[in-house]
Amino acid sequence: MQTTETADKRRLLSTISHVAIFFSWTFASIGVPLSILFISDDPVVKANAKESINFHLSVWIMGAVAAVLLAIPSFLTLGLLGWLAGGIGFLWVSTMTVLAVMNALANPDEPFRYPLILHIF
Numbered sequence: 001m002q003t004t005e006t007a008d009k010r011r012l013l014s015t016i017s018h019v020a021i022f023f024s025w026t027f028a029s030i031g032v033p034l035s036i037l038f039i040s041d042d043p044v045v046k047a048n049a050k051e052s053i054n055f056h057l058s059v060w061i062m063g064a065v066a067a068v069l070l071a072i073p074s075f076l077t078l079g080l081l082g083w084l085a086g087g088i089g090f091l092w093v094s095t096m097t098v099l100a101v102m103n104a105l106a107n108p109d110e111p112f113r114y115p116l117i118l119h120i121f
Contacts, residue, residue, distance in 0.1 A: 006042075007108045013040055014048040014104035018097055018112070021056060030056045047111035048104060050121045055100075058117035059093055 013036050020032035030053060037049035066089065070082050096114055103112040 010042055010045055010108045011105055013042070013045045014108065014111075015101050017045070017049045017052040018055075018100040018104060020052060021059070021093065021097055044109060044111050048100075051112060051114060052100075053121055054119050055096065055114045055117055057120055058114075059089075061118065063089065 017033040017036050020029050023029045023032060033049040033052040033056070037046055037053070040046055040049070066085050067082075070085055100112040100114065103110070
């Protein structure tokens with residue numbers, strides 16, 4: 001049976017791993033879950049950190065693919081398609097992150113799995 005301190009630490013580290021995507025849209029944001037992955041000994045925290053890293057990588061890859069696919073049509077339509085795709089992408093990232101944080105806070109013993117992402121790690 002785990003103590004309250006362990007559960008609180010698990011909640012905090014798992015939440016920080018998932019929220020890191022809002023710290024910055026640069027490569028620095030992946031450093032937070034990566035450092036938690038190497039520092040923590042807790043298997044659930046490690047699983048949440050790995051999932052967060054996979055989510056970051058998936059978002060970057062999907063964003064790059066969308067940018068390439070929308071470059072010419074967006075240029076021809078004065079950027080409307082790009083803004084629409086960016087808005088939908090931002091809503092998806094925000095919604096998935098909020099769901100991950102809610103899961104980390106409500107179920108500290110269970111790692112969150114993002115749907116529709118690449119699982120590299």
